[in-house]
Each structure stands twice: as structure tokens, then as C-alpha cells.
Amino acid sequence: FYNDWRAETPWGHNRPDYGRPEVRRYILDNALMWLEDYHCDGLRMDAIAFIRNVHGEEDPNADLPDGWTLMRWVNEEIRNRQPWKITIAEDLRGNPAITRTPEDGGEGFSAQWSASFIYPVHEALTTMNDADRDMHAISRAICTHYNGDAFQRVIYTESHDEVANGKCRLPEEIGGGDVESYFAKKRMVLGAALTLTAPGIPMLFQGQEFLAPGSFNDTEPLQWDWAEAHAGLTQLYRDLIALRRDLRGVTPGLRGQGCHVFHVNNDDKVVAFARWDDSPENATIVVVNFANQARPGYTIGLPAQGSWTVRFNSDWQGYDQDFQNFTCYGADAQWGDYDGFPQHGSFDLAPYGVIVLSR
Structure with missing residues (x-):
């Protein structure tokens, strides 16, 4: 261990001498x-x-060069021995060098946890008043990446740090202790949909798929009966995962690097973004309504002509009996400039609703 000022950590005077x-x-x-x-x-x-x-900060005067080279060495050895394995850094400082290759002066991690996603998304989901939700912050959270690679970041709304140590799970915080309230479930779903459709490696924390209550404690097992009680919400996660992996062959855009947030309405609290793999014309579109107000006939730009089909509607009552079954049909793109595209379409958005569209 270090025997000088370098030994100090948030957990005591105990930093190893790297x-x-x-x-x-x-x-x-x-x-x-x-x-x-x-x-x-x-x-x-x-x-x-x-x-x-x-100090765990971007402070050159307190850097530990031996710690940096140690992490780089570990990643190089793993890459040389088992290059198919993944290494993930919990750094949360947004430093692109963490996932830059050692050849380019980086530490060589495959991906890093993204503070630029969790914090603005958490803020938008837990804020009490719809008027205070910042869609510009959500827009920035959606398309942030490191070193030009969308999959060098890990995105999430719950982790062992965010739901323990005096903190609680996301629905618990939204619902003020009532995780089964309408608002807790609806806004939790907004977070799940963003996590599983935005570019990045999505991370789910144990139990969030069935609305696990309270906070995380590693001495208490999950209440597995909640998985049966909230089987619909668990199915919602399954459906989003299937779309994210393009298991049905209709949302290849969610597997690609391309991302463009083309619609940000901070008055009505609606954000729409496109994800694509080969070209923007083959994009998958995600539309998110952050307000507890329906938006019938809501118009957004579309990146291509043709018929746009609804692949996912978060308000389906099969996911939860408190949801409203707000019907949303697909639409044919119409000529006319909108959101920077030469065509547009109109769709019905449920309160606190998410739809996923593709051609």
C-alpha cells in the first residue's frame, strides 16, 4: 500500500501501491x-x-500514472488471451480515453458506465411536475458516445449504487413509496424503453423487470412472487429486448451505430429519435411522450417514404391493467418538410407513452 498522501481513498487509508x-x-x-x-x-x-x-477526478495534480498503466496492462493481457471477452469500467467521469485503445493512449476498456445517460434520464423520470422535465437534456443523453462508437457506453436506470446505500429503486422514488402507482409504473416504463432503444449496451438491474420495491440489499433475496404479480411488465421487458436484438427482423436499426434525435419538443415534452445500421432510410424510430397527457395525431418527421408500422406501444393493457390501451396505428409518410426530413407522419401518443416504428 502507499504510505503517503496517495493512500487516501473514500474507503480509508488503503490504496494499493500500483x-x-x-x-x-x-x-x-x-x-x-x-x-x-x-x-x-x-x-x-x-x-x-x-x-x-x-481523488477520482480529472485532476492532473492527483493522477496515479501507475494505476493507469496497470488497468491498460490488464486490458491488453485480456485482449491478447481472450479477445472476445468484454471489460467494463465503472468510471462515471465521461473520459473517452477509458475506452480508447492502448495504441491510441487509452486504457483499453470495451465499454464504460455512462453518467451522461443515467443522471439526466433519472432526473426526468423522478421530477414531479411534467413542466420541469428537460427534453434537451434527454436529447443529449440519447446520442452521447465515446470515440465515435455507440457501444463503448453502458446505459441504465438502476444499478447497485443507484438503488442502495440510502437510495431506493426508481419506481419507489417516482411513486413516493408506492411502486404500484400509475405514475411509478408508467414513468419506469419510459426509462426501460429508453435504456433498451437508445444506442449503447443496455444494463438491467435484478428485479427491475418486475417492479421490485424498496432498495437493494445483498442480504435480502428478491421477492420472486412479484414476477408473477407483474407478469405483464416482465413481458414488456421481453418485448423491448426482442426489438433491441431485432429478433423479429423488423427493427435492425436498434442494433446499429446510427443515431439522430430529430424532434425535441420541450413544451409538449416529446422526443423522437432515429436509430439505423446501414442507412438512415432504414431507420427504426422511437417516440417518447414524457407528459401525462395524450397527444393524438402528433406529427413528426420521417426519414423515408412508405408505410411506418407500430412495433411497440407501451400503453398496451396487456402490460399492466392500469394502462389505458391507448390505440396507436401506423401511418404512411406524407410529403412535406418536417424535422429536417422531406416527409412526415402523424401518430397517436399515450400519456407517458412510447412507440417504436419501422417500415
């Missing part, structure tokens, strides 16, 4: 053990901001 060969070898061997002996698919490395910097 410059000592035996410390570096111990940490590398531990990482390789999980991948090679236990056959894990990858590793998430915790709080690496405090490995590369004494």
Missing part, C-alpha cells in the same frame, strides 16, 4: 482467474476513477 510489481501481478492474476478458470464472459472493474486518480 507501482509495485507484486501488486500489479496480483491484480492481473485475479482478473485472469475469473476469465480463464471460472469462464466469466467479462469483468466490470469498480471505481477505476480512484485507481487512476487519488
